[in-house]
Amino acid sequence: MARFDCGDGRSVYYEHHRGSCTPVVLIHGWAMSGRIWAGTVEALKADGHAVIVIDHRGCGQSDRDFADMSVGAIAADVAAIVAQETTMPVVLNGWSLGGAVAAQAAHLLGDQAAGLVLTCGASPRFTRTDDFPHGGDPDGLAATAAALAADRAGFFHGLAQGICVREVSAPTIEWMWAAFIDSGPGVIDSLVDLGNVDQRDLLAQLDAPVLSIVGGADPILDPEVGKAAASIARNGTLAVIDNCGHAPFIEDAPAYLAALRRFLASL
Template identity: 70%
Template sequence: MARFDAGQGRTVYFEHHRGSGTPVVLIHGWAMSGRIWAGTAEALRADGHAVLIVDHRGCGQSDRDFEDMSVSAIAADVAGIVRQECARPAVLNGWSLGGAVAVEAARLLGDRAAGVVLTCGASPRFVRGDDFPYGGEPGSLDATAEAMAADRAGFFRGLAEGVCARPVSPPTVDWMWSAFIDSGVDALKSLRSLAGTDQREVLAGLAVPLLSIVGTADVILDPEIGRIAARLAPQGQVAEMEGCGHAPFIEDAPAYLAALRGFLANL
């Protein structure tokens, strides 16, 4: 384990599992932790890749008392870790909110990024707009805030139960719930930042290959958002995980890894 100095006396937790292959950075979703990537990380390490797993500020084993919990701040942490740890360009793989983080980190890294993977990634947008009819309603986060304030544990339990469309074991749901409930008190700030994020121009200017992995039965993030991301990126492609919800790397790990490995092999 290691810690990245994020300034103002705060640090971000990360793991760097070294390997000779292309480095892959695994960026978790909102209010989660890097431990959710355990199975993916094991498979990538077995393939010889270097693997970096990052806990967002305010989540997992990172410090909790950051004033800035925005998508851009988390992306700056990721970019800083890549610059510090990787001698060669890295692939940025972001799940859910982590997808928006991966796109912004790729913009910051320039030629230090080798590719972007969106795993049900919340990019280019998370909420609807006048010219973007996909995603959540603009005011939906107020209801989320009220639900968290009324029963934080119950809210996150319901979220954990809704992540997967395919059947998963009760211990898997418990595992996700335990990560959610352990998030810091300011986690909602990151979600509000995501609601104000629009990455259409960033995706259109992306100079590296992009793979958008979409769960066709995802009820948390409209699958069309992932398809749009692939169309916007000049070197974009989409992989559809049939019948999967918001976590295809858990729901159908073999199919997910096949798509990811195919992308990495063609870089």
């Protein structure tokens, strides 16, 4: 475990698991924690990959009192940690909001980004617009902020219960809830900022191959967003895991890992 100094006395937590194969950087979703990737980390380590796992600003074991909680700021942290930890090309894998973070970090890293994986990723857009009909209602972000302010514990518990469409154990739901409730007070700012992020041009110009892994029955993020990402990317590939919700790496780990391993082997 280690900490990255972001300046102004604040830092983010990360782990660097050493390995001889291509490093994979795992970036968690909104208000979550890098610990959610535990099963994926174990599988990648067994395959020989180095793995870097990062807790966003305000989440997990990172400091909580950052003034800037934007997607861009989180992505800058990721890129700086990668540049500090390795000179090898890396694959960035972002889940949900972490998908937008990973895409921006890939842009910042340039040639050091060997590939980008969007795991139910909120890229190119989280909300729909007149010229992008996929994603959520932009007005829904204000409702989310209000619900979070009214009953933080209850809101996050309901969110944890709604992530998966396949049956998962009660302890798994409580594990996700514990990660959510441990997030800092500023995480809503990251979600609000996500509503303004548009990465269509970024994906179209990105040289690195892109794999978009979509939960076919995702109740949190419109599956069409992930499908659009694969079609917009210059070198995009789509993998749809049928009858799966917003966390395919938990709901159907074998299918998820198979898609991820195929992509890694292709690089």
